Structures are given as structure tokens and as C-alpha cells.
Amino acid sequence: MDISISGSGKISAGEYETVRISGSGRLEGPISCEELRVSGSANGKSLICSGAMHVSGSCSFTGDIAAKSASVSGALKCSGSVRTEGECRISGAGKCEGSIKCGALRVSGLLSAGGGIEAESARISGVLNCGGLLNAETVDISFSNGIDIGAIGGSSITIHRSKAERSKFFSLFSFGTKPHGTVHVRQSIEGDEVDIEGVTAERVSCRRAVIGSGCAIKLLQYSDSAEIAPDAKVDTAEKI
Secondary structure, three states: OOEEEOOEEEEEEEEOOEEEEOOEEEEEEEEEEOEEEEOOEEEEOOEEEEEEEEEOOEEEEOOOEEEEEEEEOOEEEEOOOEEEOOEEEEOOEEEEOOOEEEEEEEEOOEEEEOOOEEEEEEEEOOEEEEEEEEEEEEEEEEEOOOEEEEEEEOOEEEEEEOHHHHHHHHHHHOOOOOOOOOEEEEEEEEOOEEEEOOEEEEEEEEEEEEEOOOOEEEEEEEEEEEEEOOOOEEEEEEEO
């Protein structure tokens, strides 16, 4: 059964096919559906969506969210954890107080996660705040604003300034001024191939490392090779 709200209304706990909310809706209890579309505002408890979840309005859940895929171009808040089998795309603003697990993570807006993030691949070109470990086979971060992550783990880890930020960096660098955009990793970066710039971290451990401009690393451990830019700061470098 399909159900929709275009004005103001409530949806009882239960199982549905497509749920559409273009007005203001309250989801009273756990909701299970095939598809969820929110272009207005919605508040609920927990959600299980066997298909796609689309949020272009404002959506808030006090429990967990599980969906096949999720796309957020509006605002989504989840007090629990978020799980998607496939892609989780954030071009608006997302806040998850728990952990996030998905197939492919794509962030061009703003994402805040209180816990860790686990994905097959993670591509970040917006703003990310991650309280725990960002773990993915491939991590690709292009930043212009500040990013804060507890730790990063993966096979291939690339962190570079965006073209605009890189242009600003070299312009400011020539005048001895620091740019605002940096990636702060509070603990460690561990991977096979690590190619980073503008990163501060306690430790980088990998097989091959490229430590680029603007990095400040306390301990670098590598087993194969390491390239360190002249203006990068590495307190200790160890071949292990």
C-alpha cells in the first residue's frame, strides 16, 4: 500500500510500499517500506527501506535507518546508526550520532558522524566530521574546508586540496600565510598506498607514502618508499 502526506499528517507504524511526504509528516513507530521520498519535513523513530530513500526536504529519526540506498540533498538527522547496501550520497547536510555503514559513500555537502564510517569506497569533496575510524578500500578526499576524522584505514588513501584550495595555498604560501583548509586526523592513517597533502596526523603507516605540502606528521612508518615534500613536517620517519 502506498501512502502520502501533502499537508500535515501522521503515518502509523507498519509496512508500506512507497511513502511520500511533501508536507509535514510524523511517522509513529517503526516504518518498513519499499521507497521513501521526503520533500517536506518528516519525523520518525526507525526506518527499514528495501529500496531507495530520497530526502530533499528535512527528515529526522530517533532510531536506526536501514536502506538499500540513500540520497540526501536536503537535511537528514539520525540519532541511531545508518546502514545502506549500496550508495549513500550526501549533497545536502547529514548528521548521524551513531555509525555509518554503506557500499559507496559520496559526500559533496556536509556529513557529521559521531561514530565510525565503513564503506567499500569513500569519495569526499565536501565537509566531513567523523568521530571514529573512516575505513574503506579506497579513500579519496578533495578538500577546501576543514575536515576532522578520528582515524583512516584503507588500501588506497588519497587526500588532496581541491583546485581552488590548492591555488589559494600556493598564493598564501608565497606570503608566509597559512590557508584555512586542512584535514585533521586525530590518530593514525594506515593503508597500502598513502598520498596526502595538507594533513595533520599522529602517525602514518603504509607501504608507499607521498607526504605532500602542508602536512604535519609526528611518526611516519613505511615498508617500501617515502617521498616527503620540502615544506612538510615529519618528526620521525622509520622504514620498517
